[in-house]
Amino acid sequence: MTPTVRSLPEDAVIQCITSPAFDASPPRLLGQAHLPENVACVLEPIWSISHFPAAEIRIFHLKDVWVAKEGLVFDAEGNLFEETITQHTSSEIETAYEAVVTARCEPTMSTEFGPVALCKKRGIGNYGHWMLEMLPRAYLVHKNVEVSGLRFLIAKNSGRLAESMALSLMSIGIPPSQVIPADDTPRRFEQILMVDGLTHHGAFFSPLVLDPLEAIARPIPLGSPIKILVLRRSTGFRLLAEEDKIICHALERGYTVVDPGLMSLGDQIALFKRASRIVGIMGAAMTNIVFAAPSTPIVTVAPGGMMDTFFWFLAILRGLEYMEVRCPPIGPVRGNSPWDTDLFLDPALYGPVFDGT
Template sequence: MTVATLYEPSRYGRSLDQAAIFGDAALKPRLAAALAAAGGGPVVAPACVVVRIEGACIRDRGITIQRDGASLPLFETYRPADLYAVGMPGPCHAPQVLPDTHAYLLLTSSGTFNWGHWLAEDLPRFRAVSRIAAGRPLCVLMHGFVPAIDRRKIELMRALSERADVQLRLLRPDTAYRAADLYFVSPVSGQPGPKHPDALADLAAAGEALIRRQAKRWWRLIPVRPKRIFVTRRAARGRVPVAWDEICTLLQARGYRPFDPEGAPALEQVAVFAGAEAVVGCMGAAMVNTLFCRPGTPVLHLAPDSFPDPYFLDLAAARGHRYGVCYGTALDPTRPSQTTYVLDPAHLDRALAWLDGGAQRSAA
């Protein structure tokens, strides 16, 4: 049963700026094909609604209900097109029963274990807590995977919460749960696919408001907030260019300060990206933090040419950012999305000149 519409459908433009793609010319047809496979542009992001489900069973990131002896899955929790597809859930055997002292809101998606996907796909739906009047305390459920990331998620949700009565609970992905009264919010972002610009804008605005409320704390944590940042990425995560240390030194010489989101509290990440005039970093989860950047901010991604993923193009288009990519030659074709790669110095130099110019326009 639909109980509220969180967002109406919204349209935005999505196209590749060929002048902001730096790499071998032979790559560009593959980029165009990847964009076409994602739906091309312009894009219509569908409406986002809050639904109430009675007698729901949660297993991993899937939801099922029992009807006439059959276990019926909620399609939005196992969308086959998602990057990390969750298998179709079957019958819910011997589940833990969640106490009926609370109503429950489940925030989950196929990529919820990943900080970036959670940030763009789950967190914007947290706004639904203000639209749920259940007549009892509300408990927000999410799946726990990596304790350090889970702590950052909880930190950010508590800081953003507008309701004092909201509780947060982590679920185990290997355990089934049954809830008599469960709320679920339809997706605001796809993998790949549309990202609702209003949902992301509201999250960015909430982040800005949070920074203003805690201004004294931020100035103590970050005495001089960097305006031009490069986002560091650890080699173990993959998708890092060869000679990354030398590239980092080059970026610092051009006035870009390093920032390691993996080692920073969630609230500090919001503050740093919200104040950035230009961002450069390896394409990956940490770069989803750019959704907190103001419209018009230039964002340059570094990536292997075996990874023409339009996900971040969609993110930039939905937020009104200037999107650029510098592609390097992939070294391991068996791991196209995680391989190391070699950046051509000429391509990188032109990409950084583009980023510097964008930073000057952003500051003006």
């Protein structure tokens, strides 16, 4: 079954916030020969945008709605709000709709009463999506909407990600008592507050996404500068081929080798806040470049076919010196995406990667 798709109602807007304009420049790119033509055709038009004008972010107050899957919102009749479709596939949308249709017929289905801010979207299990897309929604509503009994709907996670989510929320003034963790099961809400226009993954990030992260990082002391090499061993995929050789090279040049996937949120922030140069594999851990000081050199080692502008946007917004090194794949796919193979970093590029030469 496929739902009818509708736009959010204009009369439901309760707040309009101006997102500041900002300028951008293309990344310094090495290994361009490993960037497939179909991927380049998507990335290069975005990289070539030199100015992002001021934009409008709106907060909607919706009544009697259903939330399913990764933040899909349906009205009381089962129509899907188009603005909540964020990289969901047709199959996922159909599955969510069928679940909502079934739930609407359940006589025992309960309703969550009172205002609830939607802080759940596609990418619920990814640290980067939480920190740059979901947490900023919570922050905007928390800071701009005065309403009694406000709670925040987030995705249910476990392990270090769940710990990071809870700590980051508390750091911006939202205690666990105001949080509703939810899985994919449809839930009915009397009132949902929804932020639209803050991000459009791959195409736009408002500078306002940095506000909660700066608030979280501000109290953490600044340590002495260090250069860091960011690895992904804890994930088990998208690793560097000949990694031990690369680690030795980095250590000889004074780098500290880290795996943020094994660290607490506070330790990650402290580490990246003091970094004088950051080299790392494109992935969630590199989200932490947002805590680096402006002008810090960032080198992202990326799979040739990975269609991603996320870290370029972060570098632009934070004012970082950003370089992307595209690498050929080696070995089998170990993750969920075709680019989740090991990566071969050409030794001829060690100079520009680690020394900036």
